[in-house]
Structure formats: C-alpha cells, structure tokens
Amino acid sequence: MKAAEKVAALRKALFKAPKAKKAAIKAKLAKAKAALRKATVSVKKHTSRVDRAHTRKVKAAIRAAKAALAKAKDPVKKAALKAKIAVAKKLVALKQKLAKAPAHKKAAIRAKISAVKKQLAKANRKVLKASNQVAYRKLAIAKKRLAVTKNPQRKAALRAQIRAAKKVIALRKQLLKASNPKVKAAIKA
Amino acid sequence: MGKRTAAIKAKIASIKAKIAKAKSPERLAALKAQLKVAKKVAALRKALKAAPESKRLAIRAKIARVQAKLRAATKNVQRVTKKVDAKRVAKIQARIAAATDPKRKRALRK
Numbered sequence A: 001m002k003a004a005e006k007v008a009a010l011r012k013a014l015f016k017a018p019k020a021k022k023a024a025i026k027a028k029l030a031k032a033k034a035a036l037r038k039a040t041v042s043v044k045k046h047t048s049r050v051d052r053a054h055t056r057k058v059k060a061a062i063r064a065a066k067a068a069l070a071k072a073k074d075p076v077k078k079a080a081l082k083a084k085i086a087v088a089k090k091l092v093a094l095k096q097k098l099a100k101a102p103a104h105k106k107a108a109i110r111a112k113i114s115a116v117k118k119q120l121a122k123a124n125r126k127v128l129k130a131s132n133q134v135a136y137r138k139l140a141i142a143k144k145r146l147a148v149t150k151n152p153q154r155k156a157a158l159r160a161q162i163r164a165a166k167k168v169i170a171l172r173k174q175l176l177k178a179s180n181p182k183v184k185a186a187i188k189a
Numbered sequence B: 001m002g003k004r005t006a007a008i009k010a011k012i013a014s015i016k017a018k019i020a021k022a023k024s025p026e027r028l029a030a031l032k033a034q035l036k037v038a039k040k041v042a043a044l045r046k047a048l049k050a051a052p053e054s055k056r057l058a059i060r061a062k063i064a065r066v067q068a069k070l071r072a073a074t075k076n077v078q079r080v081t082k083k084v085d086a087k088r089v090a091k092i093q094a095r096i097a098a099a100t101d102p103k104r105k106r107a108l109r110k
Helices: A002-016 A019-071 A075-100 A103-148 A152-177 A181-188 B003-021 B025-050 B053-098 B102-109
Strands: none
Touching: A002 A019, A002 B053, A019 A075, A019 A103, A019 B102, A075 A103, A103 A152, B003 B025, B025 B053, B053 B102
C-alpha cells in the first residue's frame, strides 16, 4: 500500500508541477512504479501460498468428511455429510480454476468462491447439528441403561460415557455459536 | 518539422503508449478522447502549413479552439488517473483488512 500511495502522490505532484520539475518527478515516479511492481509480485506470491494452504485444508476436510460418511449410520447426518463434500469439492474446483484463469475473469470467480464458502459454512453447521442429534440419542440410550444397570463397574463406565457425550455436545454447540476463526480452531483442538 | 508539430507528435506517441499500458476502462476512455483531440490538432497544423494565406487565420482560430479542448481532455485524464490511483489504494486497504495471513498482510502494507 505504501508503494501505491507513493505512486499516487507522485502522479498528483507531476500533474501540478511546472515543466522544469517534471523530469525529476518522472524519474522518481519510475522508481516508485518499480517498487510497486516488486511489492505486487511479493503479494501475489503470498496470496498463492495462502490459497494453496486453504485448498489443502479443504481437501483434508473432504477426506475427513468421506471417512465420517463411511462410518455414519444416521441418514440425516449422511445427507449433511454428502452435501458438505459436494460443496467442498466445488470450492476446490473453483480455486483451481482461479489459479489458471486470466486476470479479467478472476473477479467473477472470486465472487463465486465467496458464495460457495458461505454454502460450505452452512453445510458445516448442518453436519454439526446432525452430529449433535445423533449424540443426543446416544446420550438418552446411555441414561436409560444407567437407570437399569446394577453392576457398579458398568455404572461407572456409563457415567463416564455420559460425561464425555455431554462435553462433546457442548463443544459442538460452542462451535456452532462461534464466529471468530481463532476461537473455532481452539474449540476444534 | 516545426517545433510545435514535433511536440504534438510526441504527445500523440506518449498518449498511445499510455493507452497500451492502461487497464482501467475509465482511464482508457479518457485517454482515447485525449488522443482524438490531439490528432485533430496535428491535422489542423498540417492543414495550416498547406493552406493559402487567406485561410490561415481561420485555421489558427480552429487550432486555438481545439487546443483548449486538448487541455480540457488532458485535465480529464489527470482527474481520472487520480481517481484510479485512489481506488487502487482503497482496494489494497480493504485487502489488508480482510487478510488473515500475517506475512501476506505485511506484504500488502509495503
């Protein structure tokens, strides 16, 4: 930004300057433009690095969702996971398209990517909600078993199971409420 | 070649170079308008040289009018260029605000 601001300021000065000073300002402007080009190259390098990291993250999420889908039995959860995988795949495809696209098409693809990111966030929420529903059902079953059972060892094991299930449900709820990505990462950890 | 004719030719070449580099459609349009007027001035200068003495006064008056137009077109290009620069800075500021990666943020600030 500093380089862009310098170029803008020098251009302004060039427009106002008398003819005698124009050559000196033009030389300065050329230097500032070179610095701006250099800064732009650096930003592009970092942007592509961040994009690649994000794509890797989405691909890992797809793999995790596929593994969860293979394990899942609840039809609602299965449907939510399938929807999540479809949207995540779409996002990866768009990212790849963005990397190859010419400059004039990039803005349109970026707009599509931001829309698909919102869809992915929605799909993630649906998966979390479906997972919580499954966990609630498991919790109810464990509670029933605890009421019936007499074996103290089994009782202790069931109590531990209930505690763990309640904690997982609470964490999922926190994740659903959280908006800050840093908080989300902390909850996921 | 006269001094003024050479100057207007140099100006036309400079505008053409700027058109080749320009990316903003608004600036491109302003530069094209400036080029059109500059070409008109060059054509009138040529006509002035070939014209008989009786017509020279009229052509000179036309040149003065067109040169005023050229000055206005140049000012418009300067105004649009300023606007484009300001837009670029605003865009970078928005990107800095949106960036989460610290290294990218630093690169954007440079």
